[in-house]
Amino acid sequence: MGKIILTGDRPTGRLHVGHYVGSLRNRVLLQNSGKFDKLFFMIADAQALTDNFDHPEKVRENILQVALDYMSCGIDPAKSHMFIQSVVSELTELTFYYMNLVTLARLERNPTVKAEIQLRGFNHSIPMGFLTYPVSQTADITAFMADTVPVGEDQLPMLEQAREIVRRFNELYGETLVEPTALLPDNAACLRLPGTDGKAKMSKSLGNCIYLADEPEDIRTKVMGMFTDPNHLQVSDPGQTEGNPVFMYLDAFCSDEYFAKYLPDYANLDELKAHYRRGGLGDVKVKKFLNNVLQETLEPIRARRKELEKDPGYVMDVLRQGTEVAQAAAAETLAKVKHAMKIDYFA
Numbered sequence: 001m002g003k004i005i006l007t008g009d010r011p012t013g014r015l016h017v018g019h020y021v022g023s024l025r026n027r028v029l030l031q032n033s034g035k036f037d038k039l040f041f042m043i044a045d046a047q048a049l050t051d052n053f054d055h056p057e058k059v060r061e062n063i064l065q066v067a068l069d070y071m072s073c074g075i076d077p078a079k080s081h082m083f084i085q086s087v088v089s090e091l092t093e094l095t096f097y098y099m100n101l102v103t104l105a106r107l108e109r110n111p112t113v114k115a116e117i118q119l120r121g122f123n124h125s126i127p128m129g130f131l132t133y134p135v136s137q138t139a140d141i142t143a144f145m146a147d148t149v150p151v152g153e154d155q156l157p158m159l160e161q162a163r164e165i166v167r168r169f170n171e172l173y174g175e176t177l178v179e180p181t182a183l184l185p186d187n188a189a190c191l192r193l194p195g196t197d198g199k200a201k202m203s204k205s206l207g208n209c210i211y212l213a214d215e216p217e218d219i220r221t222k223v224m225g226m227f228t229d230p231n232h233l234q235v236s237d238p239g240q241t242e243g244n245p246v247f248m249y250l251d252a253f254c255s256d257e258y259f260a261k262y263l264p265d266y267a268n269l270d271e272l273k274a275h276y277r278r279g280g281l282g283d284v285k286v287k288k289f290l291n292n293v294l295q296e297t298l299e300p301i302r303a304r305r306k307e308l309e310k311d312p313g314y315v316m317d318v319l320r321q322g323t324e325v326a327q328a329a330a331a332e333t334l335a336k337v338k339h340a341m342k343i344d345y346f347a
Helices: 017-033 054-071 090-102 106-107 111-120 132-141 151-172 218-223 247-251 258-260 269-278 282-309 312-340
Strands: 003-007 038-043 083-084 149-150 181-183
Touching: 003 017, 017 054, 017 149, 017 247, 017 282, 038 111, 038 282, 038 312, 054 083, 054 282, 083 218, 083 312, 090 132, 090 151, 090 312, 106 111, 106 151, 111 132, 111 151, 132 151, 132 312, 149 312, 151 181, 151 312, 218 282, 247 269, 247 282, 258 282, 269 282, 282 312
Parallel strands: 003 038, 003 149, 038 083, 149 181
Antiparallel strands: none
């Protein structure tokens, strides 16, 4: 069996720069590396419904938006398969079988699930679909026999639970499923990009995102309003670069060539940080530099997106074709799972 990738995003809104540095940019590199035989990129609408079940129209309208973001960043339908999760019904059946392999207590201990429950204020009114998200994710991964799953750091507990379920299945029914491995971004700054307000999570509901489709003026406004070191009150004050969102964004996006173009007084980011730490460098100057870096990075993505927006029918055809490939792959895995469980009665 060849090398296979599965990853995806919930369609709860347009994708932002955190998605880009955390996964999307790397997905394009992996797609073009020639090291993988198949790449599946899932728009996880069924999982998005677990906490948007009362507003399904919100999920539906964002299917196209996520697909546009994928393709504008460089996901190529000639090399990768983009698909809609809910259309692949085999994933639901696999989830049902895997539920028997994990306990309620184990699901409740999952750090990612606990954090998301707290963020959404579910308290004791947790939708069962939301609580079983790790099981659903296991079905998504194993359905395509994916051995590699590009994720952000916050998703590592989810992947570890998937590995546990796979091991349990193989112990009970024989070696059938592939145990997946996480693939994290090489750049530590990309593991979790903070919101522009300094909060740990970038979220549409918090209004602290820079979206991939943002117009230049929107980007500039958001960057110039970014949270920095609260103790760096005067230009002459020494400043902190660790935990400073502006410098965290520069860590994620900046390379040396940007300095020659936009800030020639410095050779690289290390020199800029050193000046900020000893004092004498204002936040406005650093933010203007970050704005230039982001504008140059996002301009071709935005331009490509606008071209794709002219033909939404083409984008939906890409999703339809990718979903057909995904259905065929998932059906093959489901048949193997049912055979291993001895429930393929009429085979």
